[in-house]
Amino acid sequence: MILRIVRKEFTEMWRDGRFRLAAGIVLGLLLLALGLGWAGARQAERERAEADRADRAEWLAQGKRSPHSAAHFGRYAFKPATPLAFLDKGVNSYLGTAVWMEAHYQNPFRFRSAEDATSLQRFGELTAAVVMQLLIPLLIVLLAFSQLAGERERGTLRQLLSLGVQPGVLATGKALGVAVALGVVLVPAVLLGVAALSVASPEASVSWSLDRFLLLALAYLLYFGATLGIALAVSASVRSSRVALLALFSCWMVGCLIVPRLAADVAELIHPAPTYAEFQKAVNREFKDAGMPDTIPDTKKRAEIEQRALVQYNVTRAEDLPVNFDAIYLQEAEVFGNQVYDKHYGDLWDIFERQNRIQALSAVVAPLSALRPLSMGLSGTDFAQHRDFARAAETYRRSLVERLNLEMRDKAGKTGYSYLSDAELWRSIPDFTYAAPGTSRVLGANKLNIALLVFWFVTGCIAAIVAIGRMKAV
Amino acid sequence: MIKRIFRHDLRLLKADKTLIVFAAVFAVLIGYAVASGLIWANERDELVRQWYADGEQYLAMNRQVIADIEQGKTPAEESPFADWVFAVKLPAALPPAPLTALSVGRADLDPFTATVDLYSKKNELFKNYETDNPTTLLAGRFDPTFVIIYLYPLLIFALTYNLLAREREDGTLLLTLAQPVRLRHVAIGKAAARLFAALTFVIGFTLISLLVGGVDFAAPGVGLGLVWWLLLVIAYTLFWFAIASWVNARGSSSATNATVLVGVWLLFVVVVPSLLSIAVTSFYPVPSRLEFIRQMRSNDNEVGRSSKNLLEQYHRDHSELVPDETVNIQSRFYVLAEAQEGRTLPLVRAYDGQLTRQQNLVDRLRFLSPAVVMQEATNAIAGTDRARYHHFQKQVEAFVDEWRAYAVPRSFRQINLRSSDYDSLPRFGFQEEPDARVTSRALAGLLGLLLPTIVIGGIALRRLRRYPLVESR
Numbered sequence: 001m002i003l004r005i006v007r008k009e010f011t012e013m014w015r016d017g018r019f020r021l022a023a024g025i026v027l028g029l030l031l032l033a034l035g036l037g038w039a040g041a042r043q044a045e046r047e048r049a050e051a052d053r054a055d056r057a058e059w060l061a062q063g064k065r066s067p068h069s070a071a072h073f074g075r076y077a078f079k080p081a082t083p084l085a086f087l088d089k090g091v092n093s094y095l096g097t098a099v100w101m102e103a104h105y106q107n108p109f110r111f112r113s114a115e116d117a118t119s120l121q122r123f124g125e126l127t128a129a130v131v132m133q134l135l136i137p138l139l140i141v142l143l144a145f146s147q148l149a150g151e152r153e154r155g156t157l158r159q160l161l162s163l164g165v166q167p168g169v170l171a172t173g174k175a176l177g178v179a180v181a182l183g184v185v186l187v188p189a190v191l192l193g194v195a196a197l198s199v200a201s202p203e204a205s206v207s208w209s210l211d212r213f214l215l216l217a218l219a220y221l222l223y224f225g226a227t228l229g230i231a232l233a234v235s236a237s238v239r240s241s242r243v244a245l246l247a248l249f250s251c252w253m254v255g256c257l258i259v260p261r262l263a264a265d266v267a268e269l270i271h272p273a274p275t276y277a278e279f280q281k282a283v284n285r286e287f288k289d290a291g292m293p294d295t296i297p298d299t300k301k302r303a304e305i306e307q308r309a310l311v312q313y314n315v316t317r318a319e320d321l322p323v324n325f326d327a328i329y330l331q332e333a334e335v336f337g338n339q340v341y342d343k344h345y346g347d348l349w350d351i352f353e354r355q356n357r358i359q360a361l362s363a364v365v366a367p368l369s370a371l372r373p374l375s376m377g378l379s380g381t382d383f384a385q386h387r388d389f390a391r392a393a394e395t396y397r398r399s400l401v402e403r404l405n406l407e408m409r410d411k412a413g414k415t416g417y418s419y420l421s422d423a424e425l426w427r428s429i430p431d432f433t434y435a436a437p438g439t440s441r442v443l444g445a446n447k448l449n450i451a452l453l454v455f456w457f458v459t460g461c462i463a464a465i466v467a468i469g470r471m472k473a474v
Numbered sequence: 475m476i477k478r479i480f481r482h483d484l485r486l487l488k489a490d491k492t493l494i495v496f497a498a499v500f501a502v503l504i505g506y507a508v509a510s511g512l513i514w515a516n517e518r519d520e521l522v523r524q525w526y527a528d529g530e531q532y533l534a535m536n537r538q539v540i541a542d543i544e545q546g547k548t549p550a551e552e553s554p555f556a557d558w559v560f561a562v563k564l565p566a567a568l569p570p571a572p573l574t575a576l577s578v579g580r581a582d583l584d585p586f587t588a589t590v591d592l593y594s595k596k597n598e599l600f601k602n603y604e605t606d607n608p609t610t611l612l613a614g615r616f617d618p619t620f621v622i623i624y625l626y627p628l629l630i631f632a633l634t635y636n637l638l639a640r641e642r643e644d645g646t647l648l649l650t651l652a653q654p655v656r657l658r659h660v661a662i663g664k665a666a667a668r669l670f671a672a673l674t675f676v677i678g679f680t681l682i683s684l685l686v687g688g689v690d691f692a693a694p695g696v697g698l699g700l701v702w703w704l705l706l707v708i709a710y711t712l713f714w715f716a717i718a719s720w721v722n723a724r725g726s727s728s729a730t731n732a733t734v735l736v737g738v739w740l741l742f743v744v745v746v747p748s749l750l751s752i753a754v755t756s757f758y759p760v761p762s763r764l765e766f767i768r769q770m771r772s773n774d775n776e777v778g779r780s781s782k783n784l785l786e787q788y789h790r791d792h793s794e795l796v797p798d799e800t801v802n803i804q805s806r807f808y809v810l811a812e813a814q815e816g817r818t819l820p821l822v823r824a825y826d827g828q829l830t831r832q833q834n835l836v837d838r839l840r841f842l843s844p845a846v847v848m849q850e851a852t853n854a855i856a857g858t859d860r861a862r863y864h865h866f867q868k869q870v871e872a873f874v875d876e877w878r879a880y881a882v883p884r885s886f887r888q889i890n891l892r893s894s895d896y897d898s899l900p901r902f903g904f905q906e907e908p909d910a911r912v913t914s915r916a917l918a919g920l921l922g923l924l925l926p927t928i929v930i931g932g933i934a935l936r937r938l939r940r941y942p943l944v945e946s947r
Contacts, residue, residue, distance in 0.1 A: 018730070018733065022733075022737070025737075029745065036752060047762045047764045047765070048764060050764070050765075051764035051765070051767065051768060054768040054771075055767075055768070055771070058768070058771045058772055058775055061775060062775060062778075063775075063779055065778075069778075073771075073774070073775075073778075076767055076771070078764060090612075091608035091609055091611070091612050093612075094583075094608035094611040094612055095608050097763065097764070098763070098764065098767055108603060110601065111763040111766075111767075112583070112603075113763075114583055114611070115583050115584065116760050116763065116825075116829065117751070117755075117829075117832075118751070118754060118829070118832050118833050118836045118860070119579065119580060119833070119836070119849065119850060119853060119859060119860060120747050120748075120750055120751040120754070120836060120846065121751065122579070122580070122614065122849070123743075123744070123747035123748065123751070123845070123846075123849075124614075124744075124747075124748070125748065125751070126745075126748035126749075126751075126752070134744070135740070135744075138736065138740070142733055145729070146729065241729055242636070242727075242728045242729050242732070245729050245732050245733070246632065246732065249628070249732065249736060250632075253625065253628055257624055257625065258616075258625070260613045261613050261614055261615070261616040261620065262616060263613070264609070264610045264613035264614075264616075265510060265616055267607075267610070268607070268610060273605055273606070273607060274605060275521055275604060275605060276587075276602050276603065276604050276605050277521060277524060277525060277528065277587075279605050281528070348605060351607075352607040352608075352609070355607050355609070355610065356607070356609050359609065359613075373609075382609075383607070383608055383609055386608075
């Protein structure tokens, strides 16, 4: 019975010129977005690999220099794009791609691609995720709004119900009919996505990517299912198809356009973040209060550290120290600075994550607010992923600076800053490597979003079945 | 006749509560958007004020330290470098334009503060990014421009999608046309009624919200800017009404009308801007930022290696500055900084050049979408477009030159500052752009909206002649 309904619905939709036109446009946009995203991602990865190579070359070509100068020259870390970033750019455009790892400072990431763009950027970028999150629901609304209300207006609903079709069967049949019609658009796109993935990523990460791709597909299916269920429910409950269409468009406008922005505002209101000026002032004040400014060493603090060094090396005078004292002081300042940065950056990023949780809570009103963070998380383009990379880069920075400071401590002796190291030392320090977090961690961080998405899917199904069950034939 | 239809339709709209519902929706959306915009603008204002205040406080503190040493209250060894010229840090910031509340534009992305001192490099002046949550930046601001460009057309559609189709579906259209009245008059009358309602709500609620929000209409730039903004909103409204009239004139059912209207909205507001963006970045691709970093690092290395040569070169070029061969460390750093800037600045200029070319192409192609036309014009009025930011950047760079003219000779001649010198240091003051630029952009936007409106309206009226008065099943 269900299959019969599905076949009838699909044939009717397929013969409708409007559907073919709309589906063709959406499919075209989706393929365009996929193609552009994939080409852009390949280009970006090529540039990044080249930048990594060049950075190592510059690091080795420093010539003879004191270890502390080398620590100031530092290294650059370039954020790699995850293989699925071509599907969903997430917040990457609003985050820097490169960070300068130098002594004394935990620098912010620089060069956000959103800045290096014209004002058109504010209209949003056309990615596969945007097409699927905004346009496919519209297509679903177009296909589903007159499924039941239209039948009632045409008078065929009475005949249909008189046949004794169960509401559940009718609901499933109609839903599957729309789903098959939608499949005309989605299946080619999915196949293309899988093909792009296998071509783009290196062997090792294909399984990682396919895992996530399947989970992404599942998440989007839940989202589409929820939209379809709600659309059918509205179509069954409302007097005329015209009102159904209006109501569904309004829901789309509120759920996809208004709620995300409103939620961002509310989140900022509840958990305000410090401004740049406040952040800098707070950090500088901590340094000043502890007497450890980065440039001129404070005499009292320096004396304290000197005392400790004398005890540690069992000598009575600073001149007798077997190691270079300036380096000891530099490392102490470094350790102090690290805990200051840990605290302030940690607090700032915690506030961001709390804001994101509030935004995710708005999914109670709009399923897109649950899908979007999940989609970003699985594609590896959300803030949590960036934070992980920043943390890894910071860990490397600390180990790099410590290595250089210790070199100065052990080898510089009395020559101090005039002691010069050469490429042998630069070569001996390993490069920065990074491994992205696993899928289970992403899923764990997105528990709320997954739950809300499932909730919406179940609600959609139940609403559709109940509404069809309560339908009046006339 | 049209007037009678106009009044009658308004009465109908009032009777079926349509007007009340729309009034409420407009009030809420616009009220919230204006409030949100005003809050943002006030915060930005406060940040700029605070930046200058902090800068002045630092200078005052330094001045006090020098004064104390001069008066012998503290020994000079405690702050050995306080009176050196490199210790002076001068604040510069871009204040928000009077009508920033209307459109946040790019202003939440571009760094708007800078500090100028002896070692400032023009390629590194603007790196103070605000600590904004990237997820919030991605979502975008709920400002009046967002409501007008994205949501307002959808509301217009809700008002007009069944302009004629409803009467036809109800059967009253034939009855009406049995009277001595032409179809086009009926259509114009009904459209005018809804146009009047929409404009009253939008303009009324915006002005009320701005008033309640405490905007001073008499302040310089506010009155004129608001007038331009209102004219643009009216033109934008007329455009979408023209589109709605054309869709109605095609004679389809109201459901089809609604679908086509949403499709047109998607085309102009989502698809065309994205395609435009792709087009401009393909024509004028921006050089790779990562390559830029590599060049910068390579320059730094090169400069570091050849510092001795650089100093000699500087001696030769500026023999008037260096009385003898010994150069103090402050001046040495300055020479290195200037050399790094000299090597890296051309890269920055090349970068900016490509972006400018991209923006110029956008300026020419923006007439393909009313949404882009509206956004560009509104950003110009609100002072949050790229042009004003460039204006600010140029002024800060000029100020760097001004400061160097003051500080570099003093640095090389080892002339340190006295506390009285601190009272006459140059300060940065932002000069607003001439009004003419904003006016020309707003005017171009207005024309870019009105001309297509007239054309589409004409097509709609012509199409009405073939309007099917009876629905074909």
